[in-house]
Amino acid sequence: xxxxxxxxxxxxxxxxxxxxxxxxxxxxxxxxxxxxxxxxxxxxxxxxxxxxxxxxxxxxxxxxxxxxxxxxxxxxxxxxxxxxxxxxxxxxxxxxxxxxxxxxxxxxxxxxxx
Amino acid sequence: xxxxxxxxxxxxxxxxxxxxxxxxxxxxxxxxxxxxxxxxxxxxxxxxxxxxxxxxxxxxxxxxxxxxxxxxxxxxxxxxxxxxxxxxxxxxxxxxxxxxxxxxxxxxxxxx
Numbered sequence: 331x332x333x334x335x336x337x338x339x340x341x342x343x344x345x346x347x348x349x350x351x352x353x354x355x356x357x358x359x360x361x362x363x364x365x366x367x368x369x370x371x372x373x374x375x376x377x378x379x380x381x382x383x384x385x386x387x388x389x390x391x392x393x394x395x396x397x398x399x400x401x402x403x404x405x406x407x408x409x410x411x412x413x414x415x416x417x418x419x420x421x422x423x424x425x426x427x428x429x430x431x432x433x434x435x436x437x438x439x440x441x442x443x444x
Numbered sequence: 445x446x447x448x449x450x451x452x453x454x455x456x457x458x459x460x461x462x463x464x465x466x467x468x469x470x471x472x473x474x475x476x477x478x479x480x481x482x483x484x485x486x487x488x489x490x491x492x493x494x495x496x497x498x499x500x501x502x503x504x505x506x507x508x509x510x511x512x513x514x515x516x517x518x519x520x521x522x523x524x525x526x527x528x529x530x531x532x533x534x535x536x537x538x539x540x541x542x543x544x545x546x547x548x549x550x551x552x553x554x555x556x
Contacts, residue, residue, distance in 0.1 A: 334486070362543055373446060373534055373547030374487070419486065423543055429500035430541050431477065434486035 333357045334422050336435035344443055349407040351438050353420030356401065361424035364432065365394060365405045368417045377418070378405070410442045447471065450535050450548035458556055462523040465551045469516055469537030475499070476518040477545065478510060481532040493518055494541060525555045 335354045343349045351365075361382040366374035380387040380394045380403070387394050393406045407414055417439050421432040447470035457463055469476050475494045479487040489502035493512035504510075507525075512518040522529060532552050536545040 336486075364543060366547075371549065373448070373536075373549045374545075375446070375547070376545065379543065421487075429492055430475075430538065430543055431489045431492055431500050431502065432487075432543065432545070433489070434479075436484065436486040 334433050334435040336438050338438050340439040342441045343410050346409045349410045351405040351418050353403045360422040364421045366419040412442050415442050446546050448548035454552050456554045465520040467518045467535030470546050473537035475538045477536045479534045530555045
């Protein structure tokens with residue numbers, strides 16, 4: 331039972347354009363959401379997060395939008411750069427307890443073409 | 445370098461064998477998480493330790509066990525290995541109980 335779904339395994343965009351990565355979740359107990367970026371042969375690195383009390387969070391070129399009623403979040407990258415090419419994981423936490431474990435999606439491979 | 449050290453980076457072993465994966469958390473971090481990433485899968489939570497005590501368990505197989513030592517490093521033991529155990533195993537650490545994960549670069553286990 332996948333509680334966090336990233337339905338697009340891959341996405342290709344042109345340099346300078348917007349990249350939009352999507353994520354859906356099913357567990358209404360989730361109250362904190364994060365995006366991680368992963369390059370080959372490296373561990374995931376934190377990119378941006380959002381609490382369920384907000385619907386938007388910005389950090390430079392990266393913006394995360396949260397639609398709680400639809401149980402959907404998205405990551406916008408504007409403008410996209412070739413160095414953004416990586417696998418992006420959506421993760422959710424707060425499904426109960428105080429252990430701070432995260433539930434991850436399968437990831438979306440973003441390719442930004444020069 | 446994230447500050448979280450995982451060894452070895454690569455491991456090839458035969459079915460039925462036992463291996464130990466090691467994780468040294470970032471200096472000052474008390475909590476360690478283990479995740480498994482199989483082919484075309486997201487990271488699956490295995491187990492969490494906080495200051496030496498087991499805090500939470502995911503869908504960890506009975507053949508797998510872990511512990512966190514007094515110096516806060518952690519080891520994940522995988523026994524009676526099967527082909528399906530081939531995966532990337534990631535360790536992450538946090539300062540306290542929070543979502544500020546710092547991941548290591550992972551151990552790639554191949555069971556042949």
